[in-house]
Amino acid sequence: GHELGCTEATRRKYGASSEAPPAKRRTTAALLPAKKAAADGTQRTSKGKAQKPFSPNNSAVGVSDKDREQKPCVRTSSLFKNNPEIPALPRPVVQQVREQVFTSDAFHELDLHPHLVSTPVFSLLGGPSVQKQSIPALLEGRDALVRSQTGSGKTLAYCIPVVQSLQAMKSKIQVSSWLVPFTWIVPGVLMGGEKKKSEKARLRKGINILISTPGRLVDHIKSTKNLHFSRIRWLVLDEADRILDLGFEKDVTVILNAVNAECRRRQNVLLSATLTEGVTRLADISLLDPVRISVLEEQGGQSDPERSVAPEGAPAVPGGELDSFAVPGGLDQHATLVPSKLRLVSLAAFILQKCKFEKDQKMIVFFSSCELVEFHYHLFLQTLPGGSGAPAAGRPPSASARLKFLRLHGDMEQEVTIFFSVLKDVAARGLDLPQVTWIVQYNAPSSPAEYIHRIGRTARIGCRGSSLLILAPSEAGYVNSLASHKINVSEIKLEDILSVLTRDDCFEGSRWRPQKSRAAGPPEIRQRATVLQTLFEDYVHSSEKRVSWAKKALQSFIRAYATYPRELKHIFHVRALHLGHVAKSFGLRDAPQNLSVPAVKRRKVNMNRPGLHKKTPSKRRLAEILRSEYSSGMEARVAKVKKQNKHAAPSSRPCSAVCSGRPASAVGKKKKRSP
Numbered sequence: 001g002h003e004l005g006c007t008e009a010t011r012r013k014y015g016a017s018s019e020a021p022p023a024k025r026r027t028t029a030a031l032l033p034a035k036k037a038a039a040d041g042t043q044r045t046s047k048g049k050a051q052k053p054f055s056p057n058n059s060a061v062g063v064s065d066k067d068r069e070q071k072p073c074v075r076t077s078s079l080f081k082n083n084p085e086i087p088a089l090p091r092p093v094v095q096q097v098r099e100q101v102f103t104s105d106a107f108h109e110l111d112l113h114p115h116l117v118s119t120p121v122f123s124l125l126g127g128p129s130v131q132k133q134s135i136p137a138l139l140e141g142r143d144a145l146v147r148s149q150t151g152s153g154k155t156l157a158y159c160i161p162v163v164q165s166l167q168a169m170k171s172k173i174q175v176s177s178w179l180v181p182f183t184w185i186v187p188g189v190l191m192g193g194e195k196k197k198s199e200k201a202r203l204r205k206g207i208n209i210l211i212s213t214p215g216r217l218v219d220h221i222k223s224t225k226n227l228h229f230s231r232i233r234w235l236v237l238d239e240a241d242r243i244l245d246l247g248f249e250k251d252v253t254v255i256l257n258a259v260n261a262e263c264r265r266r267q268n269v270l271l272s273a274t275l276t277e278g279v280t281r282l283a284d285i286s287l288l289d290p291v292r293i294s295v296l297e298e299q300g301g302q303s304d305p306e307r308s309v310a311p312e313g314a315p316a317v318p319g320g321e322l323d324s325f326a327v328p329g330g331l332d333q334h335a336t337l338v339p340s341k342l343r344l345v346s347l348a349a350f351i352l353q354k355c356k357f358e359k360d361q362k363m364i365v366f367f368s369s370c371e372l373v374e375f376h377y378h379l380f381l382q383t384l385p386g387g388s389g390a391p392a393a394g395r396p397p398s399a400s401a402r403l404k405f406l407r408l409h410g411d412m413e414q415e416v417t418i419f420f421s422v423l424k425d426v427a428a429r430g431l432d433l434p435q436v437t438w439i440v441q442y443n444a445p446s447s448p449a450e451y452i453h454r455i456g457r458t459a460r461i462g463c464r465g466s467s468l469l470i471l472a473p474s475e476a477g478y479v480n481s482l483a484s485h486k487i488n489v490s491e492i493k494l495e496d497i498l499s500v501l502t503r504d505d506c507f508e509g510s511r512w513r514p515q516k517s518r519a520a521g522p523p524e525i526r527q528r529a530t531v532l533q534t535l536f537e538d539y540v541h542s543s544e545k546r547v548s549w550a551k552k553a554l555q556s557f558i559r560a561y562a563t564y565p566r567e568l569k570h571i572f573h574v575r576a577l578h579l580g581h582v583a584k585s586f587g588l589r590d591a592p593q594n595l596s597v598p599a600v601k602r603r604k605v606n607m608n609r610p611g612l613h614k615k616t617p618s619k620r621r622l623a624e625i626l627r628s629e630y631s632s633g634m635e636a637r638v639a640k641v642k643k644q645n646k647h648a649a650p651s652s653r654p655c656s657a658v659c660s661g662r663p664a665s666a667v668g669k670k671k672k673r674s675p
């Protein structure tokens with residue numbers, strides 16, 4: 001107790017039973033010893049507001065180390081009181097779907113162009129199974145439905161046959177330096193980041209490989225005269241599950257009709273990490289007598305790891321594993337149950353644990369809206385020790401590692417520009433995130449397919465990785481929902497996440513001392529978590545502007561929460577939220593009075609409900625899509641859509657921010673994506 005300089009009242013506060021009636025939040029004066037309050041020179045009002053205006057110039061990290069040291073006593077109320085009981089995390093028995101990602105067979109057996117075989121990736125491995133199976137089938141001229149887990153190498157599985165067939169073509173249209181040495185193979189991208197005029201000019205010049213998002217291609221089908229499909233040899237629908245998840249089904253139908261109208265003889269390939277009903281439906285209408293490729297490991301002799309040919313009329317479901325999702329073998333999935341009040345400190349503690357106290361960690365944190373990405377990005381950047389600026393002097397070496405944060409979402413106009421100027425050659429070709437070690441889902445995704453795609457940003461192509469799903473105690477049932485798709489998670493206890501704070505002397509609440517012999521027990525963990533929460537609350541309440549910023553983020557969270565699909569409403573229902581507790585996870589000391597929860601319910605948009613596009617105005621759907629993790633963000637420049645965005649109910653479901661213990665420059669890598 002004396003180390004924190006806390007009063008008996010503070011100790012009682014931490015020790016209060018969870019059955020105690022909701023305590024009114026104590027004022028600073030009640031928790032802050034008079035002597036200390038005078039010493040730090042900050043007089044507080046009865047509302048707990050600092051009268052001394054916050055100046056960002058005071059400190060590079062928003063709340064300076066000096067401030068931290070001079071305010072040893074926490075004044076944050078009841079972080080550990082009145083929380084719902086944390087139930088045991090369900091542990092359904094799940095036999096995970098396993099896939100054989102690699103094959104020992106070498107690629108030189110395939111009759112490929114020598115330049116393709118000499119590509120460095122082929123010398124690295126025997127080869128990804130999906131490539132070993134797909135390439136020969138596609139070279140034979142077959143249509144194919146390819147289902148293989150995230151990060152298993154699906155892109156090259158179709159790119160190699162496409163390039164192999166194009167390089168053999170006689171007519172050369174122009175010279176490109178992209179696909180050296182196949183200089184006459186010219187790829188082009190349509191994704192809406194540019195003016196349509198430049199895209200039209202590119203189409204006019206002629207390209208061999210057109211990579212496009214469905215929406216933008218439909219746009220050109222409707223308005224670009226120079227777009228002809230009569231000589232198309234291949235139609236590839238990559239990420240089919242995400243195309244459907246994001247509501248592009250109608251656009252894909254328009255594309256298929258337009259292509260069919262001009263060209264009947266071509267090869268069609270459909271690739272997906274997950275196999276849902278929608279994907280098989282799309283396969284039925286887009287593929288002709290397809291080879292079904294799946295790299296399932298044999299389980300009880302039931303599935304055939306080799307490629308199989310669908311009997312005529314049979315549904316194109318490789319391995320019959322509909323709605324059972326394969327997860328990379330090197331991926332350890334976890335979930336943790338965290339009461340709403342403790343969410344923010346838990347996330348911060350987890351980031352610190354991995355990115356500050358462990359080496360070579362790179363983490364992606366997924367949030368449910370762009371506003372949430374912005375809020376947490378700025379908050380952590382300004383408050384977390386090591387979040388920015390130089391490491392503070394006198395810290396132990398283990399705690400001096402600098403955290404680097406990068407935000408990424410679909411509503412970033414300026415930031416994207418800046419980002420592009422820094423990493424121009426990288427970002428202009430799309431992003432891949434190599435060597436990501438942790439995926440954190442701060443807000444649960446609204447479909448299992450989305451879950452799979454999020455966690456699939458780690459443990460790619462045989463690497464190891466881990467994921468953490470943060471759920472409220474009332475959301476524990478979501479684990480069962482995942483289990484019904486053969487997704488298996490194990491529990492990480494909240495105490496284990498928060499305990500890292502005892503290693504971080506920034507949260508000691510008093511001047512840092514080099515060594516302590518005292519073991520860290522639950523009371524100390526609670527004290528430090530409260531110090532951290534106070535840091536957040538002080539930052540948020542240091543100006544009216546920041547308070548309203550936090551309120552907006554909270555509002556956005558509630559809006560997103562209202563958009564879970566009907567089948568998950570029993571787990572995620574906005575009425576089950578304790579707004580006062582949730583407010584705390586935004587650094588707010590009280591729940592704002594004017595949250596528009598009922599209005600949100602009226603305007604809910606469910607991205608995963610089949611037939612979404614029929615029920616939702618198309619512009620709103622577009623606004624949703626533009627803000628998705630698959631959006632480049634540049635589309636948001638379309639003023640009309642931006643206007644719609646303002647009024648669209650939830651700002652989106654999937655968005656992400658990246659934080660890493662490494663330099664930001666190590667984050668990006670070339671990646672071409674479609675859709």
Ligand SMILES: Nc1ncnc2c1ncn2[C@@H]1O[C@H](COP(=O)(O)OP(=O)(O)OP(=O)(O)O)[C@@H](O)[C@H]1O
Pocket residue numbers: 121122124125127128131148149150151152153154155156272273432456460461
């Ligand atoms: N033959 C190969 N040898 C070595 N690395 C490879 C090979 N094929 C692909 N890779 C690498 O593996 C990573 C994952 O490949 P890719 O992006 O094609 O996976 P995917 O199955 O499409 O994943 P997702 O479903 O998540 O989009 C990429 O970084 C890619 O460069």
